[in-house]
Amino acid sequence: MSQVLVEVLPNIQACYMYITLPSNNVFYQKISVGQSECSIELQDGRVILLKMSKGTYLVPNSATGVTQAANILTVRVQISERTSLISSLSGDILSDSSTKFLDTLLNTSLSDTLVSAHCKKCPNCVFTKVKFRRVMPLPSVDWDHSSENWFCHLHGEHGQKLKPASLQPQHDECFYTELYFLMHNSMMECINAKCDDGMLKCSGCGTLLGENTDLLVKIWALNLKWLTQQGEVIYDRNSSEILLSLFHSIDKDNFGVNCQLVLEVQTVPKKYMYMVTMNTNQKLLVSDVSNLTSCEPVVQKLCLEDKDISLKKIYAIKLLYLIKEGEDSQTGQWVDDIGVHIIPCSSLFFHEVKTMLENSTYFLPDNVKVIENMNIGYIVK
Structure with missing residues (x-):
């Protein structure tokens, strides 16, 4: 089956269709647009019929700007005023509804049981039959970095005297953010993991689970699944859900300003991924959602047979991202800018987010994947 991605732009009453043809040697001959479908006739006689999802209506015979680069066909098609209205209303409703962010019921579901x-x-079981007296969310995932700005007007020891003590859990407490769980160092007695120079690794598969210091144990949320004694799942989130949670938490305090987020990995040299949102409710029509959400390299599988393709409607965050290795003046600006949220993360989370963003535009032509020096990416909601 040919791969299709349609980006709906209700503000200009248009959509851009990106159709991956079966091979580089296949060329289109004619494109016909109806109210709810688009037909692509190929020079070899085959036909690809795209069926729009409910609520997306096209203007018949409105295909313009048709180009083909290698085996990717790009078409601009007008959408009806009704589609623009439906898309705008759906986007507003989606903004007000709950996105997949961290469940605050962890306060009760993980405590006193x-x-x-x-x-x-x-x-491998990392923790067995542990009980926390109190489980609480930290103010934000970048609380330590953000709090430095509260004392930027003070200098030296005077500022240090006024700074509050770090938020550190007691031996029977667990604090958490979207990215990690923070526990007292005494929990090391309950952890089934190897500790190598402060790095905690799974004793079964060797996966990096977190970090250990003299006072604290930090366990990356991506690597853990929390269960009740009856085997019921309390917490199990993938990298896409965690990233959506981060954007949701930051965006709700941004008052309409584009959200800027930097993932930082403490490797040598450091790795950075700068992300800035373009549209937090981008409507997409896709032939295969899995390609946009996978954290594994995409293997392109296209069928040479004629087939009708019914497109599925999804919403996503559209963003620009830039990956850098090592520190320079640009990364220094990110760290100093109070509008940029610096988020320390694990190497695994960084890698999965990078792969997911690359996969999300895998079937776009190269000339639309980059704006200036930044890459385009989608995060499916």
Whole structure:
């Protein structure tokens, strides 16, 4: 089956269709647009019929700007005023509804009850029958970095005296953010993991689980699945859900300003991924949602047979991103800018987000994947 991605732009009453043809040697001959479908006739006689999802209506015979680069066909088609209205209303409703962010019920579901945690890469049980007296969310995932700005007008020891003590859990407490769980160092007695120079690794598969210091244990949320004693899942989030949670938490305080977020990995040299949102409710029509959400390299599989393609409607965050290795004046500006949220993360999370963003535009022509020096990416809601 040919791969299709349609970006709906209700503000200009148009959509851009990107159709991946079966091979580089296949060329289109004619494109016909109806109210709810688009037909692509190929020079070899085959026909690809795209069926729009409910609520998306095209203006018949409105295909313009048709280009083909290699085996990717780009077509601009007008959408009806009714589609623009439906898309705008749906986007507003989606903004007001709950997105997939971190469930604050962890405050109750993880506290005062026996729970276990398993590595998500293998069957190894990391925590067995632990009980927390109190489970609380930290103010934000970048609380430590943001709090430095509260004292930027003070200098030296005077500022240090006024700074509050770090938020550190007691031996029977667990604090959490979208990215990690923070526990007292005494929890090391309950962890089934190897500790190598402060790095905690799964004793089963060797996956990096978190970090250990003299005072604290930090476990990356991406690597854990929390269960009740009856085996009911309390917490199990993938990288896409965690990233959506980060954007949701930051965006709700931005008052309409584009959200700027930097993922930072403490490797040598450091790695950075700068992201800025373009549209938090981008409507897409796709032939295969899995390609946009996968954290594994995409393997392109196209069928040479004629087939009708029914497109599925989804909403996504459209963003620009830039990956840098090492520190320079640009990364220094990100760190100093109070509008940019610096988020320390694990290497695994960084890698999965990078792969997911690359996959999300895999079937776009190269000339639309980049704006100036930044890459385009989608995060499916």
